[in-house]
Amino acid sequence: MIALIGLLIGVALGLLLQPDVPIWLQPYLPIAIVAALDAMFGGLRARLEGVFDEKVFVVSFVGNTVIAALIVLLGDQLGVGSQLSTGVVVVLGIRIFANVAGIRRKLFGA
Amino acid sequence: MSAAQDPHRDRPLDESGDGTAGADGDGPWEEPAGLRGLLPLLRPGGWRGQLAVGLLCLLLGFAVVVQVRSFDRDTTFATARQDELVGVLSDLGQRSERLRGDIRELEDTKAELERDAEGGTALKEARERATAYGLLAGTLPAEGPGIEMVINDPGGGVRAVDLLDALQELRDAGAEVVQINDVRAGVDTYFIDTGRGIVCDERVLTAPYRFLAIGDPHTMTTALNIPGGLVKTVQGAGATVLINPRAKVTVGAVRSP
Numbered sequence: 001m002i003a004l005i006g007l008l009i010g011v012a013l014g015l016l017l018q019p020d021v022p023i024w025l026q027p028y029l030p031i032a033i034v035a036a037l038d039a040m041f042g043g044l045r046a047r048l049e050g051v052f053d054e055k056v057f058v059v060s061f062v063g064n065t066v067i068a069a070l071i072v073l074l075g076d077q078l079g080v081g082s083q084l085s086t087g088v089v090v091v092l093g094i095r096i097f098a099n100v101a102g103i104r105r106k107l108f109g110a
Numbered sequence: 111m112s113a114a115q116d117p118h119r120d121r122p123l124d125e126s127g128d129g130t131a132g133a134d135g136d137g138p139w140e141e142p143a144g145l146r147g148l149l150p151l152l153r154p155g156g157w158r159g160q161l162a163v164g165l166l167c168l169l170l171g172f173a174v175v176v177q178v179r180s181f182d183r184d185t186t187f188a189t190a191r192q193d194e195l196v197g198v199l200s201d202l203g204q205r206s207e208r209l210r211g212d213i214r215e216l217e218d219t220k221a222e223l224e225r226d227a228e229g230g231t232a233l234k235e236a237r238e239r240a241t242a243y244g245l246l247a248g249t250l251p252a253e254g255p256g257i258e259m260v261i262n263d264p265g266g267g268v269r270a271v272d273l274l275d276a277l278q279e280l281r282d283a284g285a286e287v288v289q290i291n292d293v294r295a296g297v298d299t300y301f302i303d304t305g306r307g308i309v310c311d312e313r314v315l316t317a318p319y320r321f322l323a324i325g326d327p328h329t330m331t332t333a334l335n336i337p338g339g340l341v342k343t344v345q346g347a348g349a350t351v352l353i354n355p356r357a358k359v360t361v362g363a364v365r366s367p
Contacts, residue, residue, distance in 0.1 A: 006164030010171025014179070021180045029177050036170045043163070054159025061166050 027076065028069035031085055034092045035068035036061060041099035048106040068092070245287055248296040248365035252287040256324035256359035257331060260352045263317035267347035270301035270308045272340075276321060277301075279340050283333035285323040287361045291315050294363040317349075327355035 021029055039061040046052040068088055075084030187195060222231045244250035259276070261268060277295055280288055288295040293310050302309045307316055323330055331353055334340050341351045 002160040002164035003167040006166070006168035007171040010168035010173075011175050013168070014172045014175025018179060019176055021176055026180075029173060030181075033170070033173050033177055036166075036173070040167065040170060054163055058159075058162050058166060 027081065027085075028072050031068045031072050031088055031092075032065040034089055034096075035064035038092045038095045038099065039064045041096050041103065045099045045102040045106070048103055064092075247367070248287070248294040249367045251364055252324055252361045253358060254287075254324040255327055255357050256285070256287075256322065256355075257327050258354045258356055258359060259321040259323070259334065261317070261319040261321075261344055261349050262352070263319065263347075263349040265348035266317070268308075268317070268319070268344060268349050269347070270303045270310075272344055272347060273308060273310070273315070273319060274301045275343065276319075276334075276340050279333050280321065280323045280325070280330055283325065283330040285325040285330060287324040289322040289361045289363045291320055292363050294361065294365050296365050322359050322361050324359050324361060331355055 039057065042060065043052060043057040046056070071088050072081060072085050075081040078084075187198075190198070219231075219235065223235075226232065241250065245252050261273075261276070273290065277288060277290070277299065290310060291313075293299070293313055293315070296311075299311055304314075307314050309315070334351075334353060341353075344351055
């Protein structure tokens with residue numbers, strides 16, 4: 001419940017404040033968002049399966065975003081930033097699909 | 111915290127595929143909860159944990175919206191490479207420089223026109239413009255730096271399309287006034303192959319074809335001589351080409367208005 005309210009408040013804040021993404025954050029924010037989405041779907045699925053734990057969620061959320069951003073940073077330093085970003089997005093996308101599949105199975109049994 | 115509780119580790123990735131994988135899945139089969147299964151999620155649980163989760167979700171929603179909006183704003187140059195951006199920038203710089211020059215000229219003209227009560231300057235301006243348009247339309251004789259190009263065609267291998275290429279190449283290279291033999295080229299000049307030879311604007315052209323073009327001699331010579339360009343094509347047809355840059359080319363032929 002609080003998560004849903006937080007999500008809505010966040011969207012509303014973003015729409016109201018319309019802040020600019022700082023230059024130094026621009027390469028990392030999209031990847032971090034995908035990582036966070038993965039963590040969120042994972043949390044939702046864990047909740048549905050009854051194994052949800054706030055601490056795990058917070059740690060995985062923060063850890064995922066930070067590691068995703070670090071990988072992109074490392075890629076930029078090595079000169080393969082765009083390829084590594086693509087790789088990270090593909091891996092996270094697969095995980096999101098897996099999590100959504102779990103959610104779907106829990107909810108609809110299909 | 112055991113690994114089994116990690117939301118991402120408790121199941122392998124093999125469920126990411128098609129929807130049929132779930133029906134015979136590896137986990138214990140449970141009665142599907144349907145959309146009602148979502149309802150318990152809305153019940154508040156432990157306060158602190160819930161609050162942290164809510165905060166993170168707030169952050170996520172905020173970040174998503176910010177990112178989407180910033181990406182919406184500028185997609186034109188975000189994906190361009192560095193050298194493209196440099197090219198665009200220098201193009202813009204040149205254009206603004208040119209436009210600034212135009213502004214200066216127009217302001218000078220405006221000042222002169224304002225000072226001049228009798229209309230002398232206006233008349234002069236109008237005459238200058240009439241001369242410029244007359245040169246472009248081909249109704250006035252012209253004189254200036256340019257080139258003379260002679261295409262000797264003893265074998266008769268040159269076609270109308272070659273002469274048209276020559277004219278277009280000269281125009282592309284900045285020729286303002288062009289004369290072919292005794293025909294002044296205009297906007298509607300054409301070339302046709304006929305039994306009598308090549309007809310240009312209702313007059314028969316006979317070899318050698320002599321082009322007089324006024325413009326930058328160096329640019330035009332370079333343009334005609336590029337590998338695979340006009341000179342090579344015409345030479346391939348058995349003709350010879352002579353190009354003379356000249357400080358003064360006189361174009362005497364005119365078109366009837």
